[in-house]
Amino acid sequence: MSGVFNCPFCGYKDSVEYSVLLHLEVHHSEGKSPFVADEEQTAAAAVAAVTAAAARSGVEATVAKEELTEYYQCPVKSCGEILHLARLDDHLELHNAENPADGSNPGELESGAQPSSSSSCSSSMRAQAAAMPGPSRAKPGVPAGVTPNGIPLSSTGGPHVKPSKPVRRLGKKELGAYYNEERMPRWLEDLLKKRGYKSSQGVIPVLAQLLQQNKYTQYAYLCHPETQHISKLRNEGSFCGYRNIQMMISYIVNTGAPGAIAFRNTIPSIFQIQDLIEKGWDQGIHEEGRIELGSLRGTRKYIGTPEAQTLLASLNIQWDMQTFKNLDGDPPSASENRMYDAVEQYFATAPGVNMQSKVRNTRRPPIYLQHQGHSMTIIGIERQPSGNRNLLVFDPSFADPANITRHIDNRRPVEHSHPDRALKLYRRGPRYFSKYHAFELMRYVHILSRSFFFS
Numbered sequence: 001m002s003g004v005f006n007c008p009f010c011g012y013k014d015s016v017e018y019s020v021l022l023h024l025e026v027h028h029s030e031g032k033s034p035f036v037a038d039e040e041q042t043a044a045a046a047v048a049a050v051t052a053a054a055a056r057s058g059v060e061a062t063v064a065k066e067e068l069t070e071y072y073q074c075p076v077k078s079c080g081e082i083l084h085l086a087r088l089d090d091h092l093e094l095h096n097a098e099n100p101a102d103g104s105n106p107g108e109l110e111s112g113a114q115p116s117s118s119s120s121c122s123s124s125m126r127a128q129a130a131a132m133p134g135p136s137r138a139k140p141g142v143p144a145g146v147t148p149n150g151i152p153l154s155s156t157g158g159p160h161v162k163p164s165k166p167v168r169r170l171g172k173k174e175l176g177a178y179y180n181e182e183r184m185p186r187w188l189e190d191l192l193k194k195r196g197y198k199s200s201q202g203v204i205p206v207l208a209q210l211l212q213q214n215k216y217t218q219y220a221y222l223c224h225p226e227t228q229h230i231s232k233l234r235n236e237g238s239f240c241g242y243r244n245i246q247m248m249i250s251y252i253v254n255t256g257a258p259g260a261i262a263f264r265n266t267i268p269s270i271f272q273i274q275d276l277i278e279k280g281w282d283q284g285i286h287e288e289g290r291i292e293l294g295s296l297r298g299t300r301k302y303i304g305t306p307e308a309q310t311l312l313a314s315l316n317i318q319w320d321m322q323t324f325k326n327l328d329g330d331p332p333s334a335s336e337n338r339m340y341d342a343v344e345q346y347f348a349t350a351p352g353v354n355m356q357s358k359v360r361n362t363r364r365p366p367i368y369l370q371h372q373g374h375s376m377t378i379i380g381i382e383r384q385p386s387g388n389r390n391l392l393v394f395d396p397s398f399a400d401p402a403n404i405t406r407h408i409d410n411r412r413p414v415e416h417s418h419p420d421r422a423l424k425l426y427r428r429g430p431r432y433f434s435k436y437h438a439f440e441l442m443r444y445v446h447i448l449s450r451s452f453f454f455s
């Protein structure tokens with residue numbers, strides 16, 4: 001079908017049929033969509049956008065100055081990430097969790113010292129980190145209303161999205177240390193072409209058993225078990241945006257969901273993703289992205305949710321998006337708690353979910369999560385007896401340890417003496433998120449079967 005599609009209820013128009021279908025779902029269906037902010041929240045978001053705009057210039061100036069001194073290269077051999085000081089401790093602690101006593105040893109320190117989980121060691125590792133300037137992925141606090149790249153948020157997918165502020169070339173803060181490069185080094189290109197990505201499939205059923213056994217878990221939800229954990233290759237640095245896109249596509253391809261054919265049932269490489277994004281710009285989808293990023297092909301420039309949207313929209317794959325940002329007078333954890341609520345509701349409303357079980361398996365797609373400086377893939381959420389909640393994530397910076405992968409496909413029964421410890425690499429809760437006050441969630445949306453409105 002082509003031409004203009006009209007909403008039969010309110011006259012909303014769009015040239016993309018899926019956009020109108022989604023509009024119907026969002027504005028005219030009885031059930032409340034778990035991803036749609038209610039009116040109160042929308043109004044609050046508008047206030048936040050104004051507040052953020054007023055505060056932005058001052059905040060930016062501070063960050064620009066800090067940028068020269070506050071970034072460090074991760075001291076773990078084979079990692080290669082450049083991190084803001086504020087992220088370094090968490091990052092090193094997770095390298096430790098990646099590196100269980102009884103498993104393989106992927107996270108070896110440059111100095112040869114063995115990582116341990118004590119906090120004093122963690123700060124000594126920080127001291128070993130070589131100071132060097134580096135990137136921040138997003139602006140301080142993703143402003144509600146527009147992303148750093150100027151795409152309206154809390155919006156649903158479709159090529160009709162237009163930027164709402166002047167477009168400019170982005171710099172180091174948004175695109176990373178290599179924001180200006182024309183081509184990545186040859187060794188890295190060869191590495192990525194030869195090895196593609198590191199991946200495990202079947203981790204979610206292992207985590208389900210750990211959660212079931214763990215006395216510090218009250219209940220947990222999990223996404224579709226076919227979602228792959230894709231993580232970085234040794235020394236690749238940071239391609240986290242690409243790795244999260246690949247995880248989302250692993251769900252589409254492995255479940256044969258709409259869009260799988262467009263990907264030829266294969267997870268695209270970093271280079272193919274770059275091609276798809278550039279082709280999307282060629283088609284006029286978020287074409288301002290080309291002004292913001294310049295040429296993307298063959299570079300290490302960071303990409304984020306706007307580029308993920310371009311890619312999906314160019315293949316007619318539907319997505320939606322929600323942002324969470326603290327408002328004036330909110331307690332510091334307000335946006336974080338609203339995000340947990342939305343994620344829990346998203347999984348709790350999955351068809352056929354058994355609310356009586358401790359571990360509640362669903363077939364929902366995973367969610368792409370962006371916060372300042374990093375992105376990861378949400379595969380579930382856990383509530384602990386204390387009432388504390390943790391997101392369950394596949395973080396592209398960390399690979400699955402052997403004490404997890406050896407249980408894949410029930411090769412060995414999952415009987416951990418400390419299931420709580422084995423879950424650590426996959427949990428992100430208040431201790432991690434309290435540093436951030438703005439979050440973006442983006443998810444793949446199945447095409448709605450409501451085309452009878454247009455027949």
Ligand SMILES: [Zn+2]
Binds near residue numbers: 009011023
């Ligand atoms: Zn309407």
Ligand SMILES: [Zn+2]
Binds near residue numbers: 091
């Ligand atoms: Zn690292």
